[in-house]
Amino acid sequence: MNRAGAAAITAGAVTGRRVVIVRVAIIAGILVGWEALSLSGLLFRDVVPSLTAIGRAAGRLLTDPDFYANLSVTVGEIGLGLLIGGVCGLATGILLGANRFLSRAYESLIYYLGPTPKIIFFPVMIMWFGVGSGSKIAMGVVSCFFPIAISAASGMRQIDRVLILVGRSFRATTWQMVSKIYLPAMRDPVVNGVRLGLGVAIIGTLLAETKLSNRGMGYLIIQAYSTFDMPKMYALLIVLFVLAIGANALIGRLSRTAARNRSA
């Protein structure tokens, strides 16, 4: 390979290294700035705890069985909420996407109800499902139903008409059409809808827990707030964010574009 070729390859490697350096620099800058702010005492006591304090709180947290008990409650609530809301949303979306009349009649209802703050339904959910996990799961269901239904409906409409005709020409039953043609063809938009749904289900469930609960991650966060245990609150928030972002990324890998990028 001549010099021009070799030069191009080293240029790519240099950029990769520089990106790593920039990222490390940014993270280091944030950590240093944080520690400086913490030690300076500019903000009142413990609003910005030192990194070691947060680290210790995180360590205590991750070795505390009580934490894992609460975590599993939350994960269970979110999981169930996503399952129920997801199935309902998917079914509704497929129905709306398949039938133009139904879509015209009801889809704008769902579209406009989507971007509303679902947490305001919480008092109603408490009345209907009690103060326990039931109302939290209901919040999750209500939150994730809308983005999943909307993306399923638009996903249905994007399916190449030809594929549907092929299914019908082979006399496929409704269930076969759904499982063998509709769902595989809509995989990408539905995966995106589920990502969005997971995001809002997490928010809806956890906010409900912070408002009224005696179990779950949300409860732990509010408890840390009311006892002014800031290091613990930071630790909880960090764990929460890592899990949420991780779950989002995992679901994203299910999409076809992600699979294509991996094999490319």
Added chain:
Amino acid sequence: MSRAPLKPLLTSRIGARLIGAATVLALIGVVELAIRAGIVNRFIVPLPSEIMVAIPRIIVEENVLHRFWQTTQEVLWASLLLAAVGIPLGALLHRYRIVRLACETWVGALAAAPIVLMYPLFLVIFGRSATTIVMIGFAAGLAPVILKTLEGLAGTRQVLLDVGRSFKLTDSQQFWKILLPAALPSVFVGLKLGLIFAMINIVGVEFLINFGGLGQLINELAERYDLPGTYGAICFVILTSIVFFDTAERLERFLRPGE
């Protein structure tokens, strides 16, 4: 008289919408009857007719207009911050390629993160005040503004940049006369998304910390066990958010004709 002309009318856009609306109203009617008949507990679900009466009542008694204005103010402040901080940050990421390569995925992850859950933290830092609410709205809406600004700038067609280069534009001229105008439609979409996220989180936090405008109203009514009032306030807030969202959509379509 043949029935043929009836079908297209029923399945037309307007016909379908009317039928949809009619079925929803019918459903409400069924609920009303079910409650009156005692099938559904009226201490859990108040009569729809009571809810409808409650709405004008709370508008008058609870100073809804003032509360609406409070919420709107919070949303406006959050939007100002979003534009003043989000757009320059997006431009910065575009300008310095190495920073963009390093940070773009992080901002994307931020968009997926449940930022509003940090509200107890904001409470500690800013106290139980409008500032907390505005800051949460701002934090929740920031990521889409940055990402869409970046997308708009990066998506400028190369040929337009070549035209600028062929006229020997300076970097600054290239940015203000070509990049930014070309990116403007995308920037507006980002602001719309950011605004919507901000509004949702603002009303949510108002409810949670029992402070502010409309969100607080719902919380108050719920704590007073004013069932029809609570349901009525929820309906009112939903209506408001629909109007808000619809306006944002219309504005976007107005600014991007033909898309």
Added chain:
Amino acid sequence: MIGESARPPAAATDVALSRDARLLDVERVSKRFVTNEGVITAVDDVSFSIAPGEFVSIIGPSGCGKSTLFNIVGGLVGDYEGRVTVAGDTVRGTHPAIGMVFQEESTFPWRTVVENVAFPLEVAGTSKEARVERAEHFVAMVGLSGFERRYPAELSGGMRQRVALARTLASEPRILLMDEPFAALDEQTRLLLGDRVLQIQQTLKQTTLLITHNLTEAVQLSDRVLVMTYRPGRLKRTVDIRLPHPRDSEVVSSDAFGHYVAEIWHDLREEASRGIIDDESRVLEGRARR
């Protein structure tokens, strides 16, 4: 512009103009790209000159490197061997004396026609009144009077290219460089627009270099046609077009025109065939598309 190593002397493929007669000088320009398949030579040792007021076309099959040459002469690409000079001044980056008209849609969608055309004047700092007046002059020159306040979205593709042309002309470049600006238009529109472009060129005595793959267009508009080979792109031959001025699109029906077209096609055909054969072997060998 990498330094020259010991190479065989340049092929004598173009009319040797005396130094004073040269406005644009392209000297032994070569450009190589590194791709997954190795090193590709897009342009190989190309030299030619253009005298003031001349209309020169470069024609070649797709893949012959003519767009690369366009980018090099225009100063959009810096990393090549050889040298390009304009009136003795070496081209390093885009040059104010060279005006470019691109193949793709290049009008600014957010500006009206007159605002688009006034753009170079605005950048140069001309006062608003003066630049609007100048811009309207060039808008009229391309035949779009009455459309000054319209937006590009309201115009047809051909009209938009006329706006792009007017905009470049408004910067009064010494050399007008065009890369297949009419490629997206139908044949009849092309002929008529070609007429207009030629009229403008003759009126302004604008030195012009046109990159094209269209035979008719090349012969219709040019004083000289340079034929390029398929990759690696070299100058295969020069054809002087001795058709009288003023010309209009009627000239396409003349005998002389037909002879010129035949002559150029004779050389071009071989190169175009090589391009097609290369495409086919790419598919068979599983190589990437060109």
